[in-house]
Amino acid sequence: MSVDTLTSPGGVKARPQKYLPKWFNLAAIAVALVLGVFVAQVAGSGVGGTLTFLAVYFLIVIVAGFSVEGRRYGTDRLMTSVIVGTFIAAVIPLVSLLWTVFVQGWSRMTAGGFFTATTFGQSDPNAVTGAGHAVVGTFLITGMAALIAVPLGILTAVYLVEYGRGILARVTTFMVDIMTGIPSIVAGLFAAAMIPMINQALFGQAQFKNGFAGAIALVVLMTPIVVRNTEEMLRLVPNELREASYALGVTKAGTIVRVVLRTALSGIVSGVFIATARIIGESAPLMITAGTTDFYNYNIFQNQMYTLPVYVYNQYKSGNSAEAWAGALLLILIVLILNLLARFIAKKFAPAGEK
Numbered sequence: 001m002s003v004d005t006l007t008s009p010g011g012v013k014a015r016p017q018k019y020l021p022k023w024f025n026l027a028a029i030a031v032a033l034v035l036g037v038f039v040a041q042v043a044g045s046g047v048g049g050t051l052t053f054l055a056v057y058f059l060i061v062i063v064a065g066f067s068v069e070g071r072r073y074g075t076d077r078l079m080t081s082v083i084v085g086t087f088i089a090a091v092i093p094l095v096s097l098l099w100t101v102f103v104q105g106w107s108r109m110t111a112g113g114f115f116t117a118t119t120f121g122q123s124d125p126n127a128v129t130g131a132g133h134a135v136v137g138t139f140l141i142t143g144m145a146a147l148i149a150v151p152l153g154i155l156t157a158v159y160l161v162e163y164g165r166g167i168l169a170r171v172t173t174f175m176v177d178i179m180t181g182i183p184s185i186v187a188g189l190f191a192a193a194m195i196p197m198i199n200q201a202l203f204g205q206a207q208f209k210n211g212f213a214g215a216i217a218l219v220v221l222m223t224p225i226v227v228r229n230t231e232e233m234l235r236l237v238p239n240e241l242r243e244a245s246y247a248l249g250v251t252k253a254g255t256i257v258r259v260v261l262r263t264a265l266s267g268i269v270s271g272v273f274i275a276t277a278r279i280i281g282e283s284a285p286l287m288i289t290a291g292t293t294d295f296y297n298y299n300i301f302q303n304q305m306y307t308l309p310v311y312v313y314n315q316y317k318s319g320n321s322a323e324a325w326a327g328a329l330l331l332i333l334i335v336l337i338l339n340l341l342a343r344f345i346a347k348k349f350a351p352a353g354e355k
Contacts, residue, residue, distance in 0.1 A: 028081075209288075
């Protein structure tokens, strides 16, 4: 505990101000965590352990802070502790979830055949099964969705920022806002209704389920995310850069391509990776549109195609919990890699003044 002697402007010494040691908050967190883990183990409830951690931590801070440091500094310490405590309380369930998925799924995911075998013959206990066809289907459908949604979203954002004026721009912005909050199942129903009509008109057969229908459902979910991210990145580009380009005689289209998009490139690319990570775990629209199969299917336009989210759901529903945990772990790892790539690109290719 440290003590500072305060002096008033008139030269009169005020009451000495006492401070708790710098390690006090860490010690309070440690004590509260120990008690929270103990309660969670005894009661078998993570929620009870989290509430115990918060209650004990805040009680220690309030009693010690106000009794030693006084009302002013005690209130400051309490508010700081509220922020720290709620952050830890929010992280605890996330860490617990990740640890549970890792423990439950790692052994099965690293076992032989998981990345190459399929679910064919799964009813036979001696058969080697896996999620190889689901992994292939996930990458094909997600890749097709990104191939359509990325240019569509970027061009829409360029229009809204650089050209958008009048009622068309307002309607486009309004529709993007609506699509941002649309339920994923609605996107699946939209694709399920549209694709058979297109197939009937072009090929004379109303095929209902295939990988392309799943990709269209994901396009509906991915496009507004790309639009919003790209729009924000383009608005961050200073107008002085545009004006300097115009002063040199560069056309508006040339300025957008060579100056605006190049300046915002790192943010746009990282946003694309984040949008891809957002849609890669969708299951509801893919259950309606892409369907399921026990075999590899490399043709996205013909026949049903399996994906990892649907694989996880079906395996859990069938009672194959080990397979479901392994599929969930693989999805988490894919999303983690995509987010790390987004951060790397944002840092690597950012303008020199932002690194």
